[in-house]
């Protein structure tokens with residue numbers, strides 16, 4: 001039997017990436033790079049903060065990566081902040097401006113912006129968790145009048161692992177954003193707070209019923225953050241998380257991302273705590 | 285129901301006619317077992333097969349399937365999806381496996397439709413076969429209500445001894461039958477004969493589950509925390525054979541392969557198994573279903589709870605293949621009956637409280 005190519009059949013494959021151009025590659029830390037990708041001529045990319053794309057390096061493979069730029073600042077391009085951990089992410093790190101990359105998506109539900117409007121927002125990213133939350137935070141900042149207080153509690157293991165330091169500065173300078181940063185282990189230059197992210201909660205007063213909290217990071221971290229938020233009486237339905245699961249297709253077919261009956265790629269990756277607290281496989 | 289009759293002696297000529305016009309895939313012997321394979325010679329087709337090692341899903345979702353071909357040698361990337369549309373006749377599919385194909389159609393059709401699967405499916409005509417005897421000691425199709433043919437077949441064959449009764453399920457089925465000679469319409473005697481065969485077969489199959497499948501969703505829901513999973517997890521080897529032989533398992537991995545020039549190559553998908561320990565692991569060493577007990581529970585819940593909830597079709601069709609192949613004899617029938625046995629005392633306690 002002879003395989004036939006799509007052209008003749010005019011069939012579309014949900015697995016076919018669109019080829020796009022890499023226009024910038026910046027080092028963010030030792031481990032992370034920020035990649036700017038140009039949309040094709042006339043291409044639009046109506047994503048929501050919290051959505052992800054499947055990034056293809058032909059010959060290496062595919063990896064799901066959150067869109068780190070906000071829709072409000074995404075016209076002809078978008079940004080991905082990528083930590084190198086394996087084959088695809090290493091190949092992404094080896095890219096230079098002018099290289100081509102394959103993109104599918106955006107996929108996933110994204111954050112429910114309409115439910116956040118008018119609320120006080122508490123962002124609690126840990127480590128690389130800032131990559132997806134940056135999209136949301138900048139979206140909120142660009143539409144600042146429609147939200148209440150904006151509090152950002154950011155924790156990293158070490159000062160050298162803090163992402164987007166320039167952007168942290170601009171947030172810090174705004175008087176309508178409260179930014180608190182902590183590191184687990186300081187270096188000799190670190191003047192800020194030391195301790196795990198939950199220690200930042202002692203310093204802040206919130207109005208729990210009117211607060212929406214959003215967290216993203218490694219499981220050990222978000223479990224403690226959730227406990228802290230519940231301790232402050234933030235309603236379960238107001239606590240939002242973006243979860244990472246192994247994903248191979250991004251479109252509900254390969255089965256890898258299932259937590260119970262939920263497909264993280266379709267139904268998530270954003271969930272409220274009330275949606276998933278009964279799912280043992282979500283928070284374990 | 286449009287019923288046709290074909291003398292058995294006319295079957296080889298029909299198969300040859302199909303083979304000449306389609307890729308003909310059906311059960312044939314391989315050592316002591318049977319497999320679905322391309323049928324070159326009519327006499328290789330074994331309609332008396334008991335079961336096959338791999339289900340016929342391998343025709344619609346091949347174990348390994350190229351989905352994209354790419355070439356990055358130019359200053360642009362050429363990426364082409366690959367679709368497989370060879371006209372195929374899948375001949376002699378047992379009713380349980382047809383139920384499984386219907387479920388697979390749903391899985392690949394809903395949400396983001398998968399044109400790779402769908403292209404194959406659209407170019408595959410299915411001839412199902414009525415089971416007149418239990419295929420193995422492991423099957424439990426009667427309990428799973430898959431002992432009768434569901435919709436979706438193109439032709440459905442029942443062996444009436446000297447003749448085959450053939451029910452036409454679609455226009456495509458009618459076309460297939462045009463390759464056969466000596467076909468005649470069924471008369472009242474044939475209908476009677478068919479009815480007799482059907483009512484005689486029924487008692488030959490036993491109910492294997494101690495309860496009715498309508499109780500499955502609640503049984504499974506109540507069994508999430510039982511120790512049954514832990515003891516099964518201790519036995520299970522995590523080998524994933526049960527997924528490989530299952531007609532409804534559809535999970536896959538995606539892998540890139542480059543040619544020697546390092547610039548062109550293909551992306552293929554390959555069956556994967558939720559029982560393997562790296563199935564859910566992510567960078568940083570987190571694994572969200574790290575114990576064999578949890579993975580086994582996931583497999584059962586997926587088939588007996590999540591899929592029925594999503595598709596209104598139970599994700600296990602009772603073919604018995606997993607039970608037959610499992611090296612440590614983990615069988616859905618035993619597991620479900622054990623869950624049921626454990627649930628009964630709880631149920632009666634509840635009743636006592638209510639009284």
Ligand SMILES: Cc1cc2nc3c(=O)[nH]c(=O)nc-3n(C[C@H](O)[C@H](O)[C@H](O)COP(=O)(O)OP(=O)(O)OC[C@H]3O[C@@H](n4cnc5c(N)ncnc54)[C@H](O)[C@@H]3O)c2cc1C
Pocket residue numbers: 052061062063064065066067081082083084085086087088089090128131132243244245246247248269565566567568569
């Ligand atoms: C919704 C979502 C958003 C994400 N956003 C980002 C992001 O913004 N930035 C970022 O750097 N990373 C992000 N990740 C994680 C990223 O997808 C994985 O690190 C990446 O797939 C690893 O691929 P690799 O080929 O480099 O590693 P591999 O060589 O394949 O393996 C290295 C490690 O990664 C794990 N892994 C392999 N494949 C996957 C997979 N498909 N999904 C998750 N883990 C996997 C393996 O178990 C192994 O431990 C996100 C993941 C998800 C699910």
Ligand code: SF4
Pocket residue numbers: 519520521522523524525526527559609610611612613614
């Ligand atoms: S075949 Fe048996 S031992 Fe292997 S993974 Fe399945 S249940 Fe476990």
Ligand code: SF4
Pocket residue numbers: 526529530531532533587599600601602603604605606607616
């Ligand atoms: S779970 Fe086992 S018995 Fe059920 S359909 Fe799959 S292989 Fe057959």
Ligand code: FES
Pocket residue numbers: 246247248249250251252253254255256257258263264265266
């Ligand atoms: S990533 Fe394949 S099903 Fe979700």
